[in-house]
Amino acid sequence: MSKKKIYEFDIVLEFTHKLGLPNKTDGSLFIYKSTSKGQSTKPDGYYFYEGITFILDAKSPHAKFSGQIFDYMKLESNENFIGFEYNQKELHCYVNGKLQEDELILHDKEYYRAKYFPKKINNETIVNKSAKKLANLFRNARVDKQMNVPFIGAVILCMKFNVDLDLSSTQTILNSIKIGINTILDDNKINIVKKQKKEFILRMLGDSTLKRAKDEDCYKIIQEISTIYNFINISADDYKGHDIMNNFLKVFRRWNSANSNEKGEVFTPDHIANLMYQLAHCSKNNTILDPTCGSGTFLTNAMAHMFNEIGEFEDLHEAQKNIKEGHLIGIESNEFNVTLAGINMMLHGDGSSCLYYDNCFSILPKFKNMYDRVLMNPPFSQSDAELKFVYETLKYMKEGGYLASILPKSCVKGSIATNIEYLEKIFAIAHLEAVVSLPRDLFYPVGADTCIIILHKDKDKKGGDTLLINGLDDGFCVTNESRIDVNNRWEEIHKSLLDTFLNHHFDEFRAIKKSNLSPYNELLFEAYSSHRPVDISQEVFARYIRENIAAKILCNMPLCAKQLCTKNISPNTYKRFLISDLIEKIEKGKEKSIDRKLENKYDLSGIPLIVAKKDNNGIGGMKAHPKHTYSDKICIISGGDGGGGKTYYCDFEFCATGFVMICDFKEELKSKLDKYAKYYIAIIISERLYKTIGHGRTISEVPCEIDIKLPIDSTGEMDFAFMSNSIKGLKFAEFL
Secondary structure (H helix, E strand, O other), X not given: OOOOOOOHHHHXXXXXXXXXXXXXXXXXXXXXXXXXXXXXXXXXXXXXXXXXXXXXXXXXXXXXXXXXXXXXXXXXXXXXXXEEEEOOOOEEEEEOOEEOOOOOOOOOHHHHHHHHOOXXXXXXXXXXXXXXXXXXXXXXXXXXXXXXXXXXXXXXHHHHXXXXXXXXOHHHHHHHHHHHHHHHOOOXXXXXXXXXHHHHHHHHHOOHHHHHOOHHHHHHHHHHHHHHHHOXXXXXXXXXXXXXXXXXXXXXXXXXXXXXXXXXXOOOOHHHHHHHHHHOOOOOOOOEEEOOOOOOHXXXXXXXXXXXXXXXXXXXHHHHHHHHHHOEEEEEOOHHHHHHHHHHXXXXXXXXXXXEEOOHXXXXXXXXXXXXXXXXXXOOOOOOOHHHXXXXXXXXXXXXXXXXXXXXXXXXXXXXXXXXXXXXXXXXXXXXXXXXXXXXXXXXXOOOOEEEEEEEOOOOOOOOEEEEEEXXXXXXXXXXXXXXXXXXXXXXXXXXXXHHHHHOOOOOOOEEEEEOOOOOOOOOHHHOOOOOOXXXXXXXXXXXXXXXXXXXXXXXXXXXXOOOOOOOOOOOEEEEEEHXXXXXXXXXXXXXXXXXXXXXXXXXXXXXXXXXXXXXXXXXXXXXXXXXXXXXXXXXXXXXXXXXXXXXXXXXXXXEEOOEEEEEEOHHHHOOOOHHHHHHHHHHHHHHHOOOOEXXXXXXXXXXXXXXXXXEOOOOOEOHHHHHHHHHOOOOHHHO
């Protein structure tokens, strides 16, 4: 009787069974994208476990290996991987690309994990890619999007507590999750708060759209959740895993959102939550409250910090239990969010006992003098003013405590009556230690211009100094629809911000110290200083001149080359001058914003229209029959997201929208300035003000405390001749 022939397919099945992991491919999928011609991109086996990727190149017995595994290993994005060549007779094992000559027998996943990667590994890139894929899987399965996050949380809880899920069908999956949740959250061992969360999860699992999901779709969803779980270490001793888990939930919810309003949910980035923990002088000995806790970002980050602060001679279990049960309080008025926060806290080591589903204004009196630190990001633009949350929370906090809150910059502009009213109440019971201006795209893709305020509840400390800190650049930039610290700048920026706040070590570009600020003042760094440079390169001047001429060509303005006479002039030195000492406001532009259909269209019968634009000399199009025109004036973009702060000298006839402040030089300077010197000063003002103004922070007057650096002559007067000569010496200046 002849032996049954063994095929490559049988070898893959044997390997998969022995390894004890589900295979993510059938050998026909392009797992990798080739970087050179002829590279192999379709491994026979692809597996994930505890942050490790296992890659298989299988052959039938006695067949020779052709080196495909080296292509796979070269293309693998996870830096922690094990590659295998296996044909039943031979086994070659490569750990992170290096052949392990003593590995001659195939073992299970746990053997390789324990021997080569004993500590679970985090991989943020894979997790974030899976978040998008998972959102699409739920969408294809037609599961109600409100069910998705609780379902993911329930599955990961089951995985964390080693609950076996029956993957035979959708029904068996749901039933085994329910059994797991009932086991993990045993009614006899949990308090009423946890019981409420448990009931909500079980209700969610009974949703009709989940029940109707096809068996295959549900299985794929569980597989992808398993991949995510395997690449996140959420143990108490690995802080990075806390960041990645929080980030996954945020990325997933953004991809999972069905409309722009939901995508407008504002999630606090972890690096900012961690910074605020330190700005509020938090430690494991404090009791921290988040009165609007959402999905629990501040609390999970605080818990991770507190765990890391436990001393080596302390009883770790008791210290962690004490933190979880007595040092973290969260309040949330949305049942979905408070359940998500509960799941999040349990995944991060529990701490969910003190999460309350209630209106914070109703329940706060219950916690009077029970907390001494507050970390919060209240809901924006709701029926209750953001500062109401701050005041009410501050009111019931222990004397001597600290509060750090993210707020829209409009709350501290000193111009809205309701906000002024609340700030007066707040300043009566607490001292404003600092305000940190945050990046305008911090909550990308949501447009929210925000800051952090730090308050110290001290009845004896009234007035005094306040630090206004520049945190407008956190090093992150938008890449592939996410904000990423591409160049790893945050660590250094983080140190600088803490050194500024804790030790008062800073320069003029990082912070400014102000005394006795009132609710009627604008409480932001940008109102008194600028993070922008005072020294402007020749290339920047040249770029502005090129844009001015290009804009004139688009608007069909006649250009005539002039013979310019330049001299070899050097300034005596430089001096700082307040912008408000050089120019004064005439009025805001009179025109409405340009119709999108007409934007960047240049109907030659109209007048150039200056809009909130960062290029093209601010010209957004042409306007027929404008209400009012100007010429030989300075335009400052005083609002909007694009060109806020950009400043243009316009020597031609133009009109402007309400986002543009029309200014002119002070009367005593006009006779001393030719148009080239006007260009020079306008460009320097532009570079100082750009990006200090935006959607969340507009200006209605010429900034009165921000200065610029100008050349002066031997008598100490502004050297207008040097300014003029500098512009005349630039390429294309003859066409101005």
